[in-house]
Amino acid sequence: MSGALSHVRVLDLSRVLAGPTAGQVLADLGADVIKVERPGRGDDTRAWGPPWLRDAEGHETAESAYYLAANRGKRSVAIDFSRPEGQQLVRALAAQSDIVLENFRVGGLARYGLDYASLSAELPGLIYCSITGFGQDGPYAGRPGYDFLIQALGGLMSVTGEPDEVPGGGPEKVGVALADVMSGLYAVIAILAALAHRERTGEGQYIDLALLDVQVASLANQAMNYLVSGEAPRRLGNAHPNIVPYQAFASADGHFILAVGNDTQFQRLCAAIECPHLAADARFQTNADRVGHRAALVPELAAVFRKRGSDDWLQRLEAAGVPCGPINTIDRVFADPQVQHRGLRIEAAHPLAGRVPMVASPLRLSATPVRAAAAPPTLGQHTDEVLSDLLGLNDDARSGLRRGGIIA
Numbered sequence: 001m002s003g004a005l006s007h008v009r010v011l012d013l014s015r016v017l018a019g020p021t022a023g024q025v026l027a028d029l030g031a032d033v034i035k036v037e038r039p040g041r042g043d044d045t046r047a048w049g050p051p052w053l054r055d056a057e058g059h060e061t062a063e064s065a066y067y068l069a070a071n072r073g074k075r076s077v078a079i080d081f082s083r084p085e086g087q088q089l090v091r092a093l094a095a096q097s098d099i100v101l102e103n104f105r106v107g108g109l110a111r112y113g114l115d116y117a118s119l120s121a122e123l124p125g126l127i128y129c130s131i132t133g134f135g136q137d138g139p140y141a142g143r144p145g146y147d148f149l150i151q152a153l154g155g156l157m158s159v160t161g162e163p164d165e166v167p168g169g170g171p172e173k174v175g176v177a178l179a180d181v182m183s184g185l186y187a188v189i190a191i192l193a194a195l196a197h198r199e200r201t202g203e204g205q206y207i208d209l210a211l212l213d214v215q216v217a218s219l220a221n222q223a224m225n226y227l228v229s230g231e232a233p234r235r236l237g238n239a240h241p242n243i244v245p246y247q248a249f250a251s252a253d254g255h256f257i258l259a260v261g262n263d264t265q266f267q268r269l270c271a272a273i274e275c276p277h278l279a280a281d282a283r284f285q286t287n288a289d290r291v292g293h294r295a296a297l298v299p300e301l302a303a304v305f306r307k308r309g310s311d312d313w314l315q316r317l318e319a320a321g322v323p324c325g326p327i328n329t330i331d332r333v334f335a336d337p338q339v340q341h342r343g344l345r346i347e348a349a350h351p352l353a354g355r356v357p358m359v360a361s362p363l364r365l366s367a368t369p370v371r372a373a374a375a376p377p378t379l380g381q382h383t384d385e386v387l388s389d390l391l392g393l394n395d396d397a398r399s400g401l402r403r404g405g406i407i408a
Contacts, residue, residue, distance in 0.1 A: 003030015021184025154215030
């Protein structure tokens with residue numbers, strides 16, 4: 001069975017995380033994704049180690065774990081498009097592609113003739129997606145955009161972390177580059193919409209996607225809490241602004257989380273922990289009541305949960321149908337039976353390491369399953385293959401370009 005996008009080719013000029021994440025998802029769905037990288041250096045994240053991928057003998061390779069996280073299933077072509085000959089090659093590849101994906105600063109590709117205006121003049125069906133920190137217009141358009149900066153400026157850090165008055169309190173970034181990852185996913189959504197439009201009309205289009213826009217949109221209920229109430233949400237640590245009890249609790253030997261989403265579940269909780277007085281208390285009858293009396297309820301629950309170990313509580317609560325779970329370290333995540341059953345750790349052949357472990361795509365499509373993942377490519381691994389197959393360059397032509405430092 002072919003992937004849903006097996007008829008699509010993507011020219012990926014992006015690097016780091018947001019753009020490469022978009023390219024990786026498109027590759028998972030079957031697209032031929034050609035990643036263009038600088039000869040000798042490649043994607044910035046190739047140098048973002050340790051840790052580094054190790055070969056069968058345990059020796060470090062030049063492949064960083066960070067780079068491996070966002071580039072599976074692609075083909076790497078090393079072209080120096082700061083030079084006219086390289087620009088000509090990239091334009092020729094764009095002519096063989098359906099989508100161009102890039103995350104240079106605003107206007108950064110215009111000097112090479114690789115911006116949307118230049119390419120679409122000859123390729124009206126081209127879909128061109130630009131991912132920047134702040135978008136193509138506005139007072140911040142020229143600024144570089146990094147995930148950490150966007151999490152701060154876009155409000156996410158203001159609602160992440162413990163309150164200032166709690167020991168260790170203060171704003172915190174999320175433990176992964178969430179603004180980048182979400183931007184990559186939104187880019188894929190926009191690209192799929194543009195493909196659907198082109199199938200009906202034949203017209204390509206330009207996609208202006210900004211990390212800041214995505215971050216603000218991703219504030220979800222926190223943004224609406226502010227827009228409806230006029231009050232800026234505050235940091236609550238692991239607690240939820242709209243649901244109680246919905247947070248982490250300390251047990252006798254660690255921590256676990258409780259996610260009571262409705263009043264029936266709260267009644268079950270009270271029965272499971274043998275606290276009928278909490279179920280009968282008028283202050284805690286509805287979720288709205290519990291949110292209003294959070295300061296009274298949470299300490300009562302905390303005192304009860306400290307009396308037993310986490311495993312004991314999890315067994316009791318799960319048996320009662322109360323949503324709860326452990327707080328796993330990442331090694332325990334990959335040892336979890338559900339994660340293993342779903343096949344979320346996979347491996348693929350790698351030219352330097354023999355095998356490379358990877359995280360599987362979470363997409364499950366019945367008629368067009370995701371493609372079996374190929375390892376993230378080494379720098380320039382597919383240069384000869386792509387230039388020969390797509391552009392018809394023979395050995396002599398490629399050798400000349402290689403001698404001139406145009407390709408690698």
